[in-house]
Amino acid sequence: MTFPFLARLPELPELPDHLRQLSILHTRPEDLALAVMVTILATVLMYSARAYVVRRVERLDKRRPSRIDHLATTMLSRTYVVFIVAFALYFGSTFLELTRRQELFVNRIGLAALLLQLAIWGDTGLRAWRDQYRFGGDGGRLASSSVLCFISRLALWVIVTLMLLDNFGINITTLVASLGVGGVAVALATQNILGDLFASLSIMLDKPFEVGDFIIVGEVLGAVEHIGLKTTRVRGLGGEQVVFSNGDLLKSRIHNHKRMQTRRVAFILRIAYGTPEEQLCRIPRLIREIITAKPNVDFERAHFMTWGEWSLDFEVVYHFRSPDYILHMDAQQDIFLEIYRRFEQEGLQFAHPMSIVRLAEQDRATLGQGGRGARPAAPPLH
Template sequence: MTTNNTAAAAAAARKPTIDTARVQDQAESLINSSLSWLHTHWLQILIGIGAGIAVAAALFWLRGLGPRIVARSRTGTGWSAVFGRAVERTHGFFIVMLSAKLVVGYAGAPADVASTVTFLFTVAAVFQVAVWAREIILGAIEHRTRGEHIGGEALGSAMGLIRLLVSFGVFAIAFVVVLDNLGVNVTGLVAGLGVGGIAIGLAAQGIFADLFAALAIIFDRPFRRGDAVTYDSTSGNVEEIGLKSTRIRGIDGELRVISNKNLLDKEIQNNTVRERRRSKFTIGLAYETPPDKLDRFPEMMKEVIEASGMTYVRCGFFQFGASSLDFDVQFDSPSADFTEAYNGRHRTGIAILRRCNEEGLVIAYPMQVNYLAAPDGRLVDPRARPAASGPVDATES
């Protein structure tokens, strides 16, 4: 029993207690110094109070301009509306403490009063900056997504999650900054938050990867909803950009769903914003074509292509084929519209064939001739006129 009583007494001795006498002395000191300050600096205090009220009134008037700036924005998501909402979110406590901080030095306040004002101002300023930062970040994201990227339910889900992450991030930083200004050792807290963030990131890395990919699509704008895109060997129109995946309607009517991260890892061709569409023909002329006509062939192609409403790029001889002299012909459509380019290619191809017929140019096609051997070992050309003794057996394809 004696041992237990001794342990309890030792524990009670180690337990921290509040020194009420010391607290009372500090309170009395603060009251006495404040009364002495009021007695000796009453004129400076009155002037400071007047100046503080004037500053606060001006700041409240400036805050009142926020809703007016927002109302001037036609869409409600422009940059003026973003900054207007940030101004509107200015808290009254911050305005009061800012006014007090500006005039407390002029009034000659004692150290205890000045330190109290500084502490309250620091807390108000840090959290006010966090509020401004959150409003500007979220407003910038909404401005970038306005009317062309993520729509409907997907936009609400994305913005809800983004708002939660941004709010948690900025206010966590503000809380750590306030503790650091109070003299608290925040090293362990920062380390704990870092470890917790790493654990959450590893557990949901797939979700966050697709989320950040969606944000990359929002800000970088490689494509928009309704654009015709090509990735890998797939082509289609973007129907919806979601929080985790993008839906693309294929050219055969099928709906293709691909995660945002995997989509951005591929080379994407945005056919909607292309300037033109290029078509190519390979035209093989017969080896019997006279050289002067071969030399004039590029000029003929230029005339035909421009007459068909297309833009001539180039035409020239590029190889000796197995059964033809091959020319490469390239031309562009006047716009990026696929239907217009397709119809223009059709017109141009028919016009080239018609011009070749008019010029007497033969477009070669593969041909094979089988030669036969005569009884004396000579080769017999099956294209030669048959002898009177009888026909020559030959095969031509």
């Protein structure tokens, strides 16, 4: 291998004939001296570049904190000098006349050093990503992120170990086949647990809900307390704790009320039959005046909707500009009380469930005689 930049280096002085005939590793002394110089120069350059990049990224991270800068700084700080020296020795060995066996050994050592350094960088980056949840206050996702980090690190080191074994000439085909068969057996035996585990990872990555969110799942209403590896725990309205399997939870339809921007409220006003037409026509305008006067409320409509069995039904719809349930109930209470107050002032009556029974003339006459009338004769028997 030749390097153009070496042509500009000053020529080394010629060695005496008795030293020229000496050889180390079947290499002339001047070639060995050149290889040592290249090794030292490569070591200094790589170490200096590492230190410069780390300082530069740390300066940027202090000026503008960023997760990427923090991860890069953490990973580069785990660059070991022993691997830098191994890379430098590999570069220096290219200037030596080595035998095929020696060259193969040097190549394997260089590749092994590269694989180990990449594995250390990856392992450090995964652990730094996990620690962002640990020290960032997101305790609800710490368990899931820890499991994902563990699986990723395990896969990383397994792959690197297999590549190292293959690099040193060990046949790994049988080992990979054995690991595959064993993995299938374990997956079949623990498919329910693995299903919940991957459902937990899906919840962590997709984030359909988080700890503290108020959700509705089927008939269960409550706040999410904990998102674990296998189960998610919800504190119900009655104070009880409801435990869901992560796999079953993702199969259900989830209503997340914490991410609600506004609340749509619809209710029915039932007015008594017999109310004058003029008063019925005033009801929509009256409802509009009451609702538009309230803060954080957008009136939508109020209409005479249908003829009920015992009432005249008006449907009212408005939007409350806050997801807070307590504030919504306070506003609705104020609206209801104001409607009741104004209806009393206007003389409007709310309808009450009632039924009217009409009697025939003969039954009325019988009731008028106090029930003393003759009883009808029984039908003749045959």
